[in-house]
Structure formats: C-alpha cells, structure tokens
Amino acid sequence: MEKGIGVSSGYGVGQIVKIEEADLNYQEKKVEDAEAEFARFQKAIETFKERTTAMAEKLRQSVGEKEAEILEGHIIMISDPAVDDQVKTQIEAGTCAETAFSSVCDLFIQMFQMADDELTNQRVTDVQDMRARLLKILLGIEEVDISQVPKGTILAARDLTPSMTVGINKENVVGIITEVGGKTSHSAILARALEVPAVLSIPDVMTKVENGQTVAIDGNSGEVIFSPSPEEVAAYEKKRADYLKEKEALNALIGKPTATMDGKTVELVCNIGKPKDADDVVSRDGEGVGLFRTEFLFMDRNQMPTEEEQFKAYKEVAEKLQGKPVIIRTLDVGGDKEIAYLDLPKEDNPFLGYRAIRVCLERKEMYHAQLRALVRASAFGDIRIMVPMITCLDELRQVKEMVEGIKEELSKEGIPYKEDIPVGVMIETPAAAMISDLLAKEAAFFSIGTNDLTQYTMVVDRGNAHVAYLYSTYNPAVLRTIEKVIKAGNEAGIPVGMCGEAASDPNLIPLLLAYGLDEFSVSATSVLATRKTISKWSMEDAKTLAEKVSKLGTEAEVAKMLEENNSNFPPEIRA
Numbered sequence: 001m002e003k004g005i006g007v008s009s010g011y012g013v014g015q016i017v018k019i020e021e022a023d024l025n026y027q028e029k030k031v032e033d034a035e036a037e038f039a040r041f042q043k044a045i046e047t048f049k050e051r052t053t054a055m056a057e058k059l060r061q062s063v064g065e066k067e068a069e070i071l072e073g074h075i076i077m078i079s080d081p082a083v084d085d086q087v088k089t090q091i092e093a094g095t096c097a098e099t100a101f102s103s104v105c106d107l108f109i110q111m112f113q114m115a116d117d118e119l120t121n122q123r124v125t126d127v128q129d130m131r132a133r134l135l136k137i138l139l140g141i142e143e144v145d146i147s148q149v150p151k152g153t154i155l156a157a158r159d160l161t162p163s164m165t166v167g168i169n170k171e172n173v174v175g176i177i178t179e180v181g182g183k184t185s186h187s188a189i190l191a192r193a194l195e196v197p198a199v200l201s202i203p204d205v206m207t208k209v210e211n212g213q214t215v216a217i218d219g220n221s222g223e224v225i226f227s228p229s230p231e232e233v234a235a236y237e238k239k240r241a242d243y244l245k246e247k248e249a250l251n252a253l254i255g256k257p258t259a260t261m262d263g264k265t266v267e268l269v270c271n272i273g274k275p276k277d278a279d280d281v282v283s284r285d286g287e288g289v290g291l292f293r294t295e296f297l298f299m300d301r302n303q304m305p306t307e308e309e310q311f312k313a314y315k316e317v318a319e320k321l322q323g324k325p326v327i328i329r330t331l332d333v334g335g336d337k338e339i340a341y342l343d344l345p346k347e348d349n350p351f352l353g354y355r356a357i358r359v360c361l362e363r364k365e366m367y368h369a370q371l372r373a374l375v376r377a378s379a380f381g382d383i384r385i386m387v388p389m390i391t392c393l394d395e396l397r398q399v400k401e402m403v404e405g406i407k408e409e410l411s412k413e414g415i416p417y418k419e420d421i422p423v424g425v426m427i428e429t430p431a432a433a434m435i436s437d438l439l440a441k442e443a444a445f446f447s448i449g450t451n452d453l454t455q456y457t458m459v460v461d462r463g464n465a466h467v468a469y470l471y472s473t474y475n476p477a478v479l480r481t482i483e484k485v486i487k488a489g490n491e492a493g494i495p496v497g498m499c500g501e502a503a504s505d506p507n508l509i510p511l512l513l514a515y516g517l518d519e520f521s522v523s524a525t526s527v528l529a530t531r532k533t534i535s536k537w538s539m540e541d542a543k544t545l546a547e548k549v550s551k552l553g554t555e556a557e558v559a560k561m562l563e564e565n566n567s568n569f570p571p572e573i574r575a
C-alpha cells in the first residue's frame with residue numbers, strides 16, 4: 001500500500017490511464033525579425049485566451065462559477081501588460097518567443113514560491129500550466145483529450161493541472177492520483193468540486209504504475225493500493241457504494257428543518273470568508289451565516305478596503321441570504337493572521353498581544369469605517385455585528401458606543417440602517433467565559449470560538465508540535481468552559497452559537513445539544529452532515545451522554561466515550 005494526501009473524498013477502483021506530459025523541448029533560435037516574432041507571440045496569446053475562455057465556460061456549466069474563475073485567472077495573469085512588455089523586450093534582444101515567455105513565467109514562479117503562505121505557493125502549478133499550454137500553442141502541439149478516457153479510469157499524472165481537470169468526465173473518471181500537489185492546490189479544489197476522489201503527492205507514482213493496471217484509492221485517508229487482490233477490490237467497492245449512498249441520503253436533507261429526533265430545532269448556519277462563499281451557503285441549504293471572517297476582505301491586497309468596498313461586500317452577502325441572519329465579525333487581525341500594510345509590530349507572543357478588537361479600538365478611524373459599512377448594510381438584510389477576542393466588558397461597551405454614534409451620523413445624513421442591529425461577542429478567551437454572565441446582559445448574542453478557546457484554556461500554542469497533544473476540545477476543562485458559557489447565555493435569554501470547528505464535530509454535537517447550544521455554524525460542505533447528526537439524537541439521549549461525560553477525568557476518556565457513541569450510528573452520519 002502507498003500513501004499520499006487525500007484531497008477529495010470518496011473511494012475509487014479502476015484502471016490507470018497515464019497522462020504523460022507533452023515534450024516541450026524546442027530548438028532555441030536567434031530572432032532576426034523581432035516584429036514578426038512578437039506578432040507570433042501575440043497570436044498565440046489570442047489562441048490561449050480563446051481556448052481558456054471556452055474551457056472556463058465548459059467548467060462553469062459542468063462544475064460551477066468558482067472553478068471557472070480559476071481558469072479565468074490564467075487569462076488575467078497572461079494579459080498583464082507587464083508580461084507583454086517583458087516578452088517584447090527579450091524578443092527585441094533576439095530571444096525567441098518560447099524562451100522569452102518561459103523566463104517571464106519563471107519570474108512569476110519565483111515570486112509565488114517565495115511567499116510564505118501555502119495558497120500562494122500552490123499558484124506555481126497555475127503558472128506552470130499556463131506556460132505549458134502557451135508553449136504547446138507556439139510549438140503546434142495538440143493537447144491530450146482527457147474527456148475521451150474509458151469508464152472506470154483512474155487518471156495518473158505527475159501533476160494534475162487545472163486545465164487537464166477541466167476535461168474530466170466524472171462519469172468515466174473514478175479517481176485521480178498524482179506525484180505532487182496538496183490540499184489547497186487548484187487541482188484539489190477542482191477534484192473536490194467534481195466530486196472525484198483524489199490522492200496527491202504519492203512519491204514517484206508515474207514510475208510505479210502502468211496503463212491498464214488496477215488501482216484502488218481512498219480519497220479520505222490518502223491510501224492507494226496498486227494491483228489490489230480480489231478481496232481488496234470487493235472491500236473498496238463496498239466502501240464506495242456505502243459512501244455514495246451516504247451522500248445521496250444527505251442530499252435528501254436539503255430543505256428539511258434542523259431538529260433533534262424529538263423535535264428540538266436548532267439553527268444551522270455557515271462560516272464564510274468572502275462574499276462569493278454565500279452562494280455555497282445557499283446551495284448547501286445553510287440557514288444563514290454564523291461567521292463572516294472579514295479579515296479576508298483585508299488580505300491579498302496592498303491597502304485597506306474602503307468603507308464603500310466593505311459596504312458592497314456586506315450588502316452582497318445580506319442580499320444573497322435573503323433576510324436570513326448574517327453574523328459579520330469585525331476585523332480579527334494579529335496572532336497568526338498577518339496583514340502587511342497594517343504594519344503591526346513584531347511581538348514575542350503575538351497570540352497574547354496586539355490583536356483583533358485591541359487593534360480596532362486603537363485604530364478608531366479604520367474601525368469606524370468598518371462599523372459604518374456594517375450599519376449601512378444592515379438596511380439590506382438581517383446583519384448582526386460580532387466582536388472577536390473580547391476579554392472584558394469595556395471592549396463591548398466601546399464598540400456599542402461607536403455603533404450608536406454611527407447611527408446618529410447616518411440619521412443626520414439621511415442614510416438608511418436597521419435601528420436595532422444586534423451587537424454580539426465571540427467567546428474565545430477564558431476571560432470572556434468567566435464573565436459570560438456579565439457579558440450576556442449587554443451582548444445581543446454569543447458565538448463560541450472553540451479554535452481559540454481551546455488554545456487559551458489549555459494554554460497551548462496551536463503551532464507548537466511539542467504540546468499539540470493538549471490541543472483538544474475534548475479536554476474536560478474546555479468542555480466545562482463551553483457548558484458554562486452556554487448556560488450563562490441561556491439564562492440571560494440570548495442566543496448562543498458556536499462557530500469554531502467543534503460545531504461540526506459529530507462526536508461533540510450531542511454534548512452541545514445537551515448543554516443547550518442554539519446555533520451551529522459550520523462550513524457549507526458540513527451543513528447536511530451536521531443536520532443528519534443532529535437528527536439522530538434525542539435530547540434525552542444527549543443529556544444522558546453529557547451526564548456520563550461530565551464524570552470523566554481525562555481527554556482520552558472523553559474521546560473514547562464520544563467516539564463509541566458516534567460509531568453506534570450507521571456510517572452515513574459518521575464523519
């Protein structure tokens with residue numbers, strides 16, 4: 001058995017079709033007629049754009065808008081006037097179009113490799129894909145047509161480029177394996193959107209497999225079996241059938257209420273990072289937005305988004321959600337979230353330092369623009385403002401005061417807004433949890449951020465491998481903190497939600513129900529599975545389990561008990 005990175009879930013058993021890379025070697029030649037050579041380059045660019053637009057359109061219909069935009073991004077990159085300028089200069093110096101373009105791509109690649117976030121690093125594949133496609137046009141090489149592979153194919157490639165992925169007919173392709181790539185590479189995103197199981201980064205896979213060889217892959221665990229035995233094939237086929245049945249069963253939950261077996265309804269909303277993500281919330285039947293991480297609006301750019309830009313983004317989400325609740329969290333910067341142009345000081349302990357609301361309350365002008373954009377957008381839907389990293393009451397009071405001031409300003413200017421726009425808080429620090437009864441009197445709602453709450457309660461830096469064993473929400477200290485916060489919110493009559501990863505953990509869901517959580521905020525892809533898990537529990541059973549768990553002393557004991565209870569359910573609702 002081999003192991004790679006499972007990036008698109010599901011099981012596949014099929015026969016290998018190897019996608020060999022085209023031979024892009026060419027004879028370099030000295031250019032005499034620079035004008036004609038540049039015209040040849042520009043003609044190739046035109047063909048590139050035409051083909052890419054057609055591919056993007058195909059992808060838009062077969063998969064979706066977001067995926068089509070990946071290819072359209074190639075057109076934007078290649079249309080950058082700097083590309084033209086640099087190629088032209090090199091051609092004028094006697095370099096052929098192939099080499100000139102290739103060296104410009106190298107510059108892009110170097111730039112993307114140097115970035116210290118994985119997402120930008122992954123863009124290297126996009127540039128390589130773009131280069132290969134343009135070289136093929138310049139060299140007159142026809143592209144491989146993946147759309148013609150037979151039924152039951154497992155595609156094997158060194159790297160699966162976004163343009164290759166476009167041709168995939170998911171009726172015929174049952175799996176994808178590659179030598180390179182990771183969870184955030186565009187090919188992984190596309191494989192997930194196509195719902196084709198994929199395992200990437202299997203060392204030397206192209207030398208290990210032959211065309212026609214049978215292979216079984218597990219897109220969750222990343223396990224791959226070359227030439228499986230008949231028993232192994234049968235086992236994978238059964239897993240595949242169960243998995244598909246499970247997915248089908250989940251789709252049946254679209255449009256259904258989120259309720260426990262005995263009829264207690266809870267709210268099931270989504271976490272988003274960009275206005276476009278609201279489309280996924282709607283298509284996966286999320287009942288609103290429980291966390292819009294606005295820091296993403298501030299990232300990937302060189303200056304702060306203006307009030308107007310922010311207003312448009314918030315309004316877009318509110319409108320897409322058509323009156324459903326939209327909780328928008330104000331800027332949560334610092335800690336591990338860096339925004340270069342904000343020029344935050346380097347600190348020894350960034351997680352304990354100048355971050356989130358602490359920055360916002362000091363940089364009032366910046367915060368005022370964000371709050372004003374939010375209050376203005378409240379006229380277009382059910383927008384609720386959420387303040388991150390609260391540790392004391394004064395912070396909430398200051399924000400509310402600013403919001404009141406903004407309302408007065410807007411009234412004077414005749415700009416509409418919702419008078420009773422709720423201002424709630426994230427409970428993600430032990431300090432906020434300890435004073436949750438006091439906060440509940442002045443906050444419109446709570447949302448528990450278990451990602452940070454676990455870190456701060458256990459005093460464990462998430463990035464530190466030495467202490468990673470302590471980073472678990474199952475620790476009795478964390479569970480008691482969560483229970484206390486929910487109780488304080490319930491007693492004060494304010495809604496209590498959870499937007500940390502724990503909200504979609506099927507092991508934890510019964511405990512959260514028993515504690516009285518009102519709202520679960522999860523990623524759009526987890527909505528239906530979470531709805532299913534909730535529906536399998538009665539409040540009585542959940543409370544019995546919570547009672548038993550409350551008597552356990554260690555994280556391991558809690559994990560064991562929760563897992564055992566979860567595994568009593570049929571596979572379609574286990575994560």
Ligand code: PEP
Binds near residue numbers: 428
């Ligand atoms: C959290 O801390 O649980 C949370 C939802 O916020 P973030 O993950 O953005 O820090």
Ligand code: MG
Binds near residue numbers: 428
């Ligand atoms: Mg947080």
